[in-house]
Amino acid sequence: MKALILFGHGARDSRWCEPFDRLAELWRAQHSSTPVEVAFLEMMQPSLEEAVTALAVKGATQITIVPVFFGQGGHLRNDFPLLLQDCREKFPTVSLSATLAVGEDLAVLQAIVDFGFSKLGEV
Template structure:
């Protein structure tokens, strides 16, 4: 079974996660047949490992991790690969893949341009 993890940085202010919760709601409304979980690098729960554990417990065998970051900074270049490798070691029978940061996708960048254009 396929699943997706939307992976964000995390913050001290709990309101910071509200757009991530809306992303999950949108995902579930549009892709109800594919499980989705949030995960955070730091300061918020669940962690990446906790999200993978939850999805595996629900029957997921093929999990795509989508870093909801604007670009490939130090966290995605240094911290994320270690977390992903640890999960791959713990869940050896599960396929774990990762996409580039969402901010590197041309459609996401165009959506931001369109958002800015609507503000004019």
């Protein structure tokens, strides 16, 4: 079974994760046959390992991790690969792959441009 993890940085303010929760709910509403979990690098739960565990328990054998970061900064270049490798070692029967940061995708960038343009008259 395929599954998805939406992976974010995390923050001290618990409200920071609300957009991640909404994103996961949108995913569930549109792709109910493919489980999704959120996970965070630091300061929030669940961790990447906890999210992989939750999906593996549900029977996931292929998990794609989507870093919901604007760009490939130090956390994605340095910290994330170590976490991913650790999960690969702990879950050898689960295929784990990762995409680029969402902010590096042209469609995402265009959505931000479109959003900004649509708000010009509201200021």
